[in-house]
Amino acid sequence: MKSAPFVPSWQVIPGLALAAGLGAAASYAHVPLAWVLGPLIATALTSIAGYPVFAPTLGRRLGQAIVGTSVGLNITGAAVGVIAMWAPWMIVTALVAIFLAAALSVPMSIASKIDHKTAYFSLTPGGLSEMANIGVSEGAEAEPIAVSQALRVALLVCLMPPLILALGIDGGLMNQAAQVPLSWLQVGAALLAGLAGVMVTRLLRFNNPWTVGAILGTGIVAASGLLTGRIPGVLFAAGQFLIGLSIGARFRRESLIRLPRIFVVSTLFTLLLAALLFAYAGLLAAVTGIDLASVALGSSPGGMAEMALTAQVLHLNVALVIAFHVIRAFLVNAFTSYFYRFFKWIGLFSGVALLMRRPLSR
Numbered sequence: 001m002k003s004a005p006f007v008p009s010w011q012v013i014p015g016l017a018l019a020a021g022l023g024a025a026a027s028y029a030h031v032p033l034a035w036v037l038g039p040l041i042a043t044a045l046t047s048i049a050g051y052p053v054f055a056p057t058l059g060r061r062l063g064q065a066i067v068g069t070s071v072g073l074n075i076t077g078a079a080v081g082v083i084a085m086w087a088p089w090m091i092v093t094a095l096v097a098i099f100l101a102a103a104l105s106v107p108m109s110i111a112s113k114i115d116h117k118t119a120y121f122s123l124t125p126g127g128l129s130e131m132a133n134i135g136v137s138e139g140a141e142a143e144p145i146a147v148s149q150a151l152r153v154a155l156l157v158c159l160m161p162p163l164i165l166a167l168g169i170d171g172g173l174m175n176q177a178a179q180v181p182l183s184w185l186q187v188g189a190a191l192l193a194g195l196a197g198v199m200v201t202r203l204l205r206f207n208n209p210w211t212v213g214a215i216l217g218t219g220i221v222a223a224s225g226l227l228t229g230r231i232p233g234v235l236f237a238a239g240q241f242l243i244g245l246s247i248g249a250r251f252r253r254e255s256l257i258r259l260p261r262i263f264v265v266s267t268l269f270t271l272l273l274a275a276l277l278f279a280y281a282g283l284l285a286a287v288t289g290i291d292l293a294s295v296a297l298g299s300s301p302g303g304m305a306e307m308a309l310t311a312q313v314l315h316l317n318v319a320l321v322i323a324f325h326v327i328r329a330f331l332v333n334a335f336t337s338y339f340y341r342f343f344k345w346i347g348l349f350s351g352v353a354l355l356m357r358r359p360l361s362r
Contacts, residue, residue: 012054015046032161035240043248055249061210063242068214069194071308075219079319094328106352112265122148125301126332148266150250156302161310182229193221298324
């Protein structure tokens with residue numbers, strides 16, 4: 001997707017104004033993740049209506065770095081110990097998500113009338129760009145994958161926060177509202193630590209380095225006790241605003257016109273995958289004793305930054321939720337092609353198609 005120019009023209013100002021207005025209204029109404037949801041909805045509607053939107057790549061990366069820095073400030077030494085303790089369950093959770101997405105990709109392929117390989121990469125919860133790029137390298141179609149992955153992130157950032165809030169759970173941890181805001185000098189130091197993490201993770205070719213790197217860089221500093229507090233609310237809102245713009249801009253009018261069936265079917269199967277993983281989270285919470293809200297956010301097929309933000313709002317163990325997503329992102333983005341071949345070799349896809357009594361599209 002081509003980004004809008006970095007300097008906005010008069011044509012994108014109405015969309016930006018609508019995004020800011022919806023964000024402010026959602027914030028006033030105390031909607032969770034207001035400054036993500038408002039701009040996301042406004043920009044998606046503007047883009048689908050055929051008007052230009054302002055969502056530069058640099059803005060998305062800056063938003064991810066700001067949010068990653070804020071989230072990283074929640075990481076403590078004790079949280080790192082908890083992550084190590086539950087790491088095996090995090091791997092199991094990632095494998096469960098990959099398996100469920102693979103099994104559901106067969107009926108999704110049949111319902112959407114796209115080839116199965118494209119359906120597999122469309123439903124597997126990986127990076128927005130990574131899944132399209134990997135899928136194309138394996139012979140899948142790029143546009144249905146891009147549409148489905150954008151729908152997955154947008155749907156779950158809209159649905160998961162109110163769903164978790166409806167459970168009436170507040171973790172009582174890391175209450176940032178009670179923390180002293182960092183001075184602007186300390187904010188600069190935190191952002192520099194986050195950017196250092198971004199540089200390292202980019203050199204190591206991590207996926208989503210602007211989020212993961214900022215979290216790791218700032219988290220190391222926070223865990224060492226050198227920085228304690230929260231970034232100013234206006235800066236935190238600006239980071240969320242930029243992320244909301246970038247997600248909303250992925251919904252293009254031409255894609256909706258060309259692929260209306262993909263929009264409908266992807267929505268249904270994303271919700272089904274999320275429901276199955278929520279049920280799995282309930283079982284995992286019962287077995288391990290981890291609170292349901294943290295496990296539900298950690299196992300959710302939503303985006304890492306958005307689920308971490310939700311955990312932060314609910315005062316949950318943010319580091320734990322992040323770790324679930326980092327491990328899944330690593331396994332999916334690094335090995336999803338190998339998983340596809342493995343599932344094909346063991347007959348998973350053909351077995352599901354046989355149960356449905358429908359031929360498997362190629």
